[in-house]
Amino acid sequence: MARKPETDAATGVATTGxxxxxxxxxxxxxxxxxxxxxxxxxxxxxxxxxFYPALPFVRGLLGNTARGDLAAVMATEQAKAAPMLARLRAATPEAISADPELRAYALAGGRIAFANSCAGCHGAGGQGAPGGFPSLADDDWLYGGSFEDIRTTIRHGVRNGEDAEARGTAMPAFLQAGLNMAQISDLADHVLSLASTGPANPAGAALFTDNCAACHGDRGEGNRAVGAPRLNDRIWLYGGDKPSVMRSIAYSRAGVMPAWEGRLDAAVINMLTVYVHALGGGEQ
Ligand code: HEC
Ligand code: HEC
Incomplete structure (x- = not known):
């Protein structure tokens, strides 16, 4: 209950009442x-x-933002990396790989760039994925495994319709191109016999010589100039069971890879080339 303020006798201090x-x-x-x-x-x-941002939508006189801080840090880091990136841009992947300092830098940077741009299709370690995404870690190459072959594939991509120099030819869909399902079944048997995973099929062999050997080679050894995969091994882009092989022949496949020139810095493409080359299948 409120009272009139008065002075406390013991301390001489006024009370609040x-x-x-x-x-x-x-x-x-x-x-x-x-x-x-x-x-x-x-x-x-x-x-x-x-001076500083404290109220919603107001920046303060110094114009300070977290984004601006980040930009400043990025600019410093980029300035630090610039001389190395310039060297990586100017050198060929082959020269980068021969120089221990550049090679170490390219492998570290290439690993990160690969995780960002390539792993979604080719797998985290470049091991490939079912559905037409080739392993980049073996020595079975569609287009070649030399530094220059790999770099060309990365720069221009495959069948992407966006780069005039993209790799890849179109295999006809043979069900539309005049063959019937019985012939396609014979052909699939022959393809599997090339890989030693099926019985010989003479009718299929004859059809193969007429329709397929021009791209895949007489014995299915493949042809890098047109990107026709080797058929006489057990490495398959789209599956090596008979239904999958029949599907490849009847409807054709046509895997697509984007072109990276213009999307990635030339230094990054060179680092990726060195990284992919070092995954296991690099050729001279
Ligand atoms: C959208 C999926 C996709 C992405 C992303 C992708 N690729 Fe590919 N890549 C493919 C496909 C599909 C093929 C096989 C094309 C064919 O069947 O001819 C291929 C083929 C290749 C080849 C040729 C392999 C050979 O055997 O000759 C190389 C090298 C390659 N990719 C590297 C890369 C690198 C490096 C990146 C990242 C910068 C990348 N790819 C990103 C789908 C992709
Ligand atoms: C114009 C060249 C060309 C001709 C002709 C051609 N192919 Fe192909 N073939 C290709 C290409 C290129 C690919 C790869 C497609 C891709 O990567 O998506 C392919 C892929 C395949 C595959 C899938 C391989 C895998 O690893 O999964 C099979 C099977 C195949 N061809 C069989 C045949 C047979 C059988 C014939 C004849 C009836 C034939 N091809 C004719 C170019 C050709």
Missing amino acids: HEWDGIRELDNPMPSWWLYTFYASIAFALIWMV
Whole structure:
């Protein structure tokens, strides 16, 4: 209950006039150190609000933003990396691979660039994925495994319709190109016999010579100039069971890979080339 303020007899300090069950509250002033700190913090907050972003949609006089801080850090880091990137841009992948310092840098950078741009299709370690995404870690190459072959594939991609120099020819869909399902079944038997995973099929062999050997070779050895895969091994882009092989022949497949020139810096393409070459199947 509120009472009239009065002076406390024991301390000589005025009371606030509040009393609870006989206990009265003294009206001591705030300690001055506390009070001045309090005022100082108010002043600090006001100054802060003028110069730094504190209110929604207001940037403050210094124009400071977290994004701006990041840009400054990025600019410093890019400036540090620039000389190395310039060297990686100017050198051929072959020369990069021969220089221990550049090679170490390219392998580290290539690993990260691969995880960003390539792993989604080719697998985290370049091991490939079912559905036409070839392993880049073996020595079975569609287009070749030399530094220059790999770099050309990365720069221009495959059948992407966006790059005039893209790799890849079109295999006809033989069900539309005049063969019937019985002939396609014979052909699939012959293809599997080339890979030693099926019985010989003379009718299929004859059809193969007429329709397929021009691209895949007489014995299915493949042809890098047209990107026709080797058929006489057990490495399959689209599956090596008979239904999958029949599907490849009847409807054809045509895997697509984007072109990376223009999307990635030339230094990054060179690093990727060195990285892929070092995955296991690199050729001289
Ligand atoms: C959208 C999926 C996709 C992405 C992303 C992709 N690729 Fe490919 N890549 C393919 C396909 C599909 C083929 C096989 C094309 C064919 O069947 O002829 C291929 C083929 C290749 C080949 C040729 C392999 C050979 O046997 O000659 C290389 C090298 C390659 N890719 C590297 C890369 C690199 C490096 C990246 C990342 C910068 C990348 N690819 C990103 C789908 C992709
Ligand atoms: C114009 C060239 C060309 C001709 C002709 C051709 N192919 Fe192909 N074939 C290709 C190419 C290129 C690919 C790869 C397609 C891809 O990567 O998507 C391929 C892929 C295949 C595959 C899938 C291989 C795998 O690893 O999964 C099979 C099977 C195949 N061809 C069989 C045949 C048979 C059988 C014939 C004849 C009836 C034939 N091809 C005729 C170019 C050709």
